[in-house]
Amino acid sequence: MNRDPAPITPIPPRRPTTSADRDFRKGLRFSLIAHGALLSIVIVRSLVFPNTPIPYIPTLRVDIVGLPDLMKNERLNQPPPGSPEAEQKETPAKPAPKVAKEDIAEPDEMVLKAKRLKEEKSDKARKKKISNALARIKALDKISGDVSDSPKEGTLVKGNMISAGSSLSGDARESSEANYYDALRGRLQDNWALPVWLARQNFSAQVQIFIDGRGNLRNYRFTKVSGNAQFDAAVKKAVMDSQPYPLPPEKLAGSLLVDGILVGFPL
Secondary structure, eight states, X not given: OOOOOOOOOOOOOOOOOOHXXXXXXXXXXXXXXXXXXXXXXXXXXXXXXXXXXXXXXXXXXXXXXXXXOOBHHHHHHSOOTTSHHHHHHHSOOOOOOOOOOOOOOOHHHHHHXXXXXXXXXXXXHHHHHHHHHHHHHHHHHHHHHHHHHSOSSOOBSSOOOBOOOOOSOTTSOOHHHHHHHHHHHHHHHHTOOOXXXXXXXXXXXXXXXXXXXXXXXEEEEEXXXXXXXXXXXXXXXXXXXXXXXOOOOHHHXXXXXXXXXXXXXXX
């Protein structure tokens, strides 16, 4: 029995290519070529021109402290400006006038001169006592007013404060970065151990360590080997046993992961 052939489904005609489709394909092709060229440049640059790792530079922070000024109570104990006591301290003592040689006087004249000099001295002493008493009263009134407003204990008027200077400059990093380097070095020192006979051989090596933002060790490589297998093995053990490393600050996270940090051994 003959069967009828299955009906043939007609193929729809292809949609004609428009200018928009051609522009899209051309842009996609250009984008792929540009990204491929950029990726190739980055890979070649990292292989041919590697970045210089950050060397570890031990730093010491020094804070400059100003000398303390006069205490409040010392300041109050000083005589106020313009008073006779202050003038006496400021003005130097005048040299005693030279007594001119006089002719020998008669006894009566000497008695009269002695009486006059005695009276003049007593008047001057009386006036001086009165002026000193008035000056003391004024000074006490002023001091009592200042003391009532100020605390009983002596307080510094100014000084004895840490200056806001730059303690780290030049090749040294900022204080936070220097503190991180010190913490990283301390972590390595805790895990660094050498036999005594090997420590006397004066071997040295340098390791470039790569750390991510969470303090995990990503990679490390020797930039300088010591030439002694046991010394290099001790360096590897210290680097591996020191992880996880301290969390790096935000300013150092990118450079520690890409460029790494260069540490010299022995520590």
